[in-house]
Amino acid sequence: MHVLSAILIAAASLAAQQPNSPQTFRYTILANGEKAGLEVDAFSADGRVDTTYEFNDRGRGPKTETHWLLDPHSLPLRVDCTGNDYLKAPVDEHFAVDHGQAEWKSTSEHGHAVAGGFYSGINTPTVEAALLVQALTHAGGAASIALYPGGTAHLDKLADTTVQANGQSMHVTEYAITGLAFSPVTIWLDDRLNFFAQPGTWFAELREGWESTNDALYKLQTRAETTRLERIAQELTRHPQHPVAIEHVRLFDSVHATMLADQTVVVSGDRIASVGPASSAQTPADAERIDGRGKTLLPGLFDMHVHLSPLDGILDIASGITSVRDMGNNIADLAELDQQWQSGTTIGPRVSKAGLIDGPGPYQAPTGIFAATQQEANAAVNRYADLGYVQTKIYSSFNPALLPETIYLSHSRGMRVSGHIPNGMTAAQFVQAGADEIQHINFIMLNFFSEKVKDTRTPERFTAVGEYAAGLDLDSKPVNDFIALLQLHHTTIDPTLNAFEPMFIARPGQVDPSMKPILDRLPAQLQRNAYTGGLPVTAANDQTYRDSWATMMKMTKRLYDAGVPILAGTDNLAGVMLHHELELEVQAGIPPLKALQNATMLAATVLRKQQELGSVEAGKAADLVLVDGNPGDDISNIRRCRTVFKNGAVYDSDKLYAAVAILPAK
Secondary structure, X not given: OEEOOHHHHHHHHHHHHOOOOOEEEEEEEXXXXXXXXXXXXXXXXXXXXXXXXXXXXOOEOOEEEEEEEEOOOOOEEEEEEEEEOOOOOEEEEEEEEEOOEEEEEOOOOEEEEEOOOEEOOOOOOOHHHXXXXXXXXXXXXXXXXXXXXXXXXXXXXXXXXXXXXXXXXXXXXXXXXXXXXXXXXXXXXXXXXXXXXXXXXXXXXXXXXXXXXXXXXXXXHHHHHHHHHHXXXXXXXXXXXXXXXEEEEEEEEOOOOEEEEEEEEEEEOOEEEEEEEHHHOOOOOOOEEEEOOOEEEEEOEEEEEEOOOOOHHHHHHHOOEEEEEEOOOOHHHHHHHHHHHHHOOOOOOEEEEEEEEEOOOOOOOOXXXXXXXXXXXXXXXXXXXXXXXXXXXXXXXXXXXXXHHHXXXXXXXXXXXXXXXXXXXXXXXXXXXXXXXXEOHHHHHHOOOOOOOOOOOOOHHHHHHHHHHHHOOOOOHHHHHHHHHHHHHOOEEEOOHHHHHHHHHOOOOOOOOOOHHHHHHOOHHHHHHHHOOOOOOOOOOHHHHHHHHHHHHHHHHHHHHOOOOEOOOOOOOOOHHHHHHHHHHHHHOOOHHHHHHHHHHHHHHXXXXXXXXXXXXXXXXXXXXXXXXXXXXXXXXXXXXXXXEEOOEEEEHHXXXXXXXXXXXX
């Protein structure tokens, strides 16, 4: 990444000469290459910008109108954003400068400060990033500016290119803004610093008429991001030249779900060389010694429900997660990411892959392969199997009539089958058809409301649970019969509790309970998201949603008590949210040592990697995490990662967190 060059300053000068010429830009929002929405930005000569923004993601998605008034330096004097957010909750966000004072107010925050910075909205559309770039260029050579309600934005120029479409060509440049997120926010602008594109595979947004440039821009953007991550890997990956001995450490025995006191573990290269009581340990004379007193050594953790992106690798390793299961992704992107992580070019965990298959239509998944016929479904299964995928994941729009043969073929190719429950089926029918696993606790609950729920492809799969789960009798015959069915079929459950807690009990203006444990470790701009709330609720159903969440937690405990395997997966922010998933398992009533076993030995066994991973035993791969304190007594100690081993490479967790703007756990 390079500091702003003379080219950038020249572009700023050009933009300053005619900052807000009257003009309108239209942008197409793409999901997996298909049109999913539209942004329209109308610029007026007096500094006004009027924007409409909307996209549809399986029935979810925002719809907002935003109006800016900018000063000559592109700093907002007024911002008004109204509509609904991604989960359809109301958006009512405002900012204004008056007599040298700035004030902002929304459904989740209210603050004021001396004027002179840039207000970055919570629900404002993509063009805001372009406006921030314009403001940063006006800031001059320092290329930094204060943000409301806190933090500082910095600007860098990454790459430039000339793209062509429909017989036209345009020169565009990629800019990176730091200070808004865990990694730089990148955006492509034309030579007048107007928004041009944010390319991608899952989601992308490009100027109308230039959608065909997405792949070329995404390739350049990915190359720049990879270069940055390669530099971090070179700086923060350590390969010891001698054995490493973790001495006098408390050891989590994941096979028996117990803690062993005063152990010494020796790592040599990429293998665990020896494990045993410190009193009888034979530590090599040239070993690097780590004092393990007061600490706990665990096998590297597994996150069994992820959708990977490049930054996730650092977040995972920093958090002690050395193995993940990707539950649906772009095939080419995931293959490249996996290759980088396993080669050590960039930092990331081991990856097991599940191939997502959905039916085409208005609620289709934003990634994966789409099958409308049995032939297409079989071709998808075979393609994933040929690529070494371990699992087939069925999605909500998949035609239930295609399921039996799809499951049979998946099993014959050595792959497990899991998924959302296809619309029109119940969870019980999914299990009876041969599925090995169910994703998400809401689909467990929906099994009992099939007569009340019209379409589980839509957000009704969340709101119906909120309305009805509170009234479910967990000791009733239907519940007992369903659990007996899971026992009979040895079905595994991937509940992703942490993904649902904020939906059901987070409220605007109050700290999201899932974010509360890490809130003070996050950058100021990211802390704001913890106050935005979840699903839209009213005074009439607020308590019902809370009670429904409590029932979901009790159902998790019922499943555990019945011996149904519970996997630890997030489907949420990488790394730190696996810690919260374990906390939620414990809150539900699962003993801490069993929750730790779920995230280690059980996960390795489900992935058929128990001979190599999942426990701290001599001869196994050196995937380990050293934490302060005892997570067997207090599961939240799992957050206090200090040293992580992945395949013999050693990482300082605090330094990895710092690389993504997160403070270490105390």
